Amino acid sequence: MARKLVAAAVAVAVAAFFLLAVSGAAELHGGVRAPLLMTKESRRSVVSTDAGSITSVDVNDDSRARGSYHLEFITMEPSSLFLPVLLHADMLFYVHTGKGRVYTSVREDHEKERVEHMDVERGDVSVVEKGSVFYVQSRPSPAEESLQIHLIFVTVDDEGNSEKASNEAYSIIGDLVHGFTAKILQKGFGVSEETIQAIKRVEKPPLIIPFLHNNEMMETHTWIRRITSNTHDELANKNKKNKNKKFNFFKAKPDVENCNGWSTILTHKDLKALKSSHIEAFMVNLSKGSMTGPHWNPSASEIAIVIHGQGMVQVVCPNKAPSETYQCKETNFRVEEGDVVAVPRHRPMSHMSYNNGSLVLVGFSSITRKNLQWLAGKNSLLQTIDQEILALALNVPKSIVKDLMRSQSEPIILDCTSCAEKLEEKMEEEEVYEA
Template sequence: MLNRATVFVYLLVLCHGLAMGTGFIEEEENWSSEKQERKGRWLPAELNDMFLLQQSKQVVKTDAGEMKVTQSNGGRIVDRPMHIGFINMEPKSLFIPQYLDSNLILFIRRGEAKLGFIYKDKLAEKRLKIGDVYTILAGSVFYLVNTGRGQRLHIICSIDPSESLGIGVFQSFYIGGGAYPPSVLSGFEPEVTKAALNTSGFYLSKILKKQQEGPIVFVDDSLWTKFLELKEQDRLQHLKKMVDDQAESDDDKEEKTEEAEPTDWSWRKLLNSVFGNVNTRIEKRHTVKPPDSYNLYDGKPDFRNRYGWSVALDSSNYSPLKRSGFGVYLVNLTAGSMMAPHVNPRATEYGIVLYGTGMIQVVLPNGTRAMNAKIREGDVFFVPRYFPFCQIASRSGPLEFVGFSTSARKNRPQFLAGGSSLFNTLMGPELAASFGVSEKTMQRLVRAQRESIILPAERAAPGDVDAIRRREQ
């Protein structure tokens, strides 16, 4: 007979083998930690809003506007961290030329903007309106102008830190600037800059020290501003006319007296210093046609019923997203409705509440609730890949939110309720057996909800519940 010691060793080996065979080895951080489950919840109360992003940092603040960034929590459950930026600009303001170490996707929430940027080594300009989406790749020089007359400009943007230098949230390299912010030109030795620009130290010093209003500045409603607002062809013709008129004026002055010389800041010399030989090059200077923007409100929703609608933008219907690697979505829920519980199998989802109030619930892999939090306008939330979740609009009004996903491919969410749910697809004896009920009972449960994707959030009336119970008996 085996002695007690031998039996004990045998049991230890057997238990270890069973644990290895099922793939579960208890660790301190394991999702199904018994210690945490005994508390009745996976998270303590103070972490019940762990998927709400509340770390906000003001990166730009001037009289003309500001930019705030809400930082991602990161961590091992996030496949691709993302920061969310909020840009607010006053009327007649300019976000000066710069480039970033991060990819951006812009969403125009309110107002109108002109986006200028370098595309295929030429200047490209794009007019953007409410609902427009546009991408700016890391390292691309761009500027933003609030073109809405008497209206503030509000932009929400995704910031991809995967290419970031790691200095902070992200890093701006300002092309324009002066005393504040400094232009990148200021970092070179003056003699190097003078030689590179073929200019004098006087003009160089004047340009690199004058601007001290910050990264977002007001632009005067002057002749020059009106000139910039002209269409490209009209602008070129107007510019050429100004040069020709100034040339005639200078010639008249020289005929009147040999001592008189045109001022150093004549139109001809000023424009020649900026553009080179204006008379020979102005007809050749032109902007290139950039990729179109995509408006989330103008197109037909991917899904719509009486409880709301949704739009999902990926690289298949907007090719510029291929290079950024992110997707965009917009959801509108009517009062008292919900986005059906679902799982994103390919991407982490970040959302920003545009207006309204509601709730968001997120579930852990062990089937316990990770978060049940109230959300309102301005809140930012994220849901990691694979985590089940749903959003619910309050009864007081609709809930609308825009967001970004960490994949530019079709996400194909898997719904856990409704007419197009996984349960409908899996319906059969295997599914019923997994719940320990008859197939008939399972069918009644799954098919009771005939709506799909966006559902009414109200529970069935008590009489309906009683009727279902009687049928099951």
């Protein structure tokens, strides 16, 4: 139980840290500033076709000069194909809506590679290692909703530290072939000039294309054949095999759950593929009128995507001292579905749901030290300070400190009726005053 509570505390703390920003800015080393919030509308368009679309955003890390994370959001219509790419960084993906099949290359030894596939649905999360081939097929049924997958690419060094993540998180396989001259390709593949010219003459397709045959669904497509031909034992073996390849947040037992919501953190103990990827993930679901306890992360920057609802976030500066280069200020802001939030280390915060709806977010980060720190509750950092010293630090009587430090049994997900509404009112009043 104790391990579960600690894991859950990490999950929610990580989660909260990801929700940081609608109008604020984060200070980086040397006084450089970068946005905390990337709204859904601010994403860059990468691909837009009738078969689907891709948008992207880069997220800055507070310990690097440039972005350390690259996120892409894939939307695929039923019966479409995301063409093969070669990954340049470890990638963690989360299935937001729909169903599909993910294909990845697996190296069996130093010479031979093969392709494996995995059927995915809403709530699934998995990892694909850099150097792998990756492509996706959406379920071939007009009745299905679109397949939406969120991707995050993280580059790490040998010691597990986050490096700069390239905007070119992958190479399109078609581009790799088309990039060489005809002569090089002819000699490399040992084929005729006509074969190479047949490849060179055609236009490169967009990254997402319809997967149709004579304008109709391919009834004999491998997807259908494999599903209908599998016996009960084959399906059981496949499910057992895939158990260590993916994890579903909505089917797993939460690490912490009460009337105010639940949280789950995903580590390599739950998904073996995470062990070598230096990435972990979490999900937090706040019920109506709830909040996460105030906390901060002293060692890692993290990212979160709001996947449902709306909420308010309050962020404070870890240092009030005036400085020409230190430009941090307290920030209150509203977040909503589709927003991406990047939270730098050291920034204390809490996030809240409104009284009329829940707030759900899924988060990702590179793995560093798991030493999230809580401001309140039984795990509070303030509990380590002598109460008389703490009273002097707060400039209040010791009796006030004793009352303050009466620990809550669970400082993770708490009731906070109307907290979001009141914080929004305060934010609007401040905006009017500043105007």
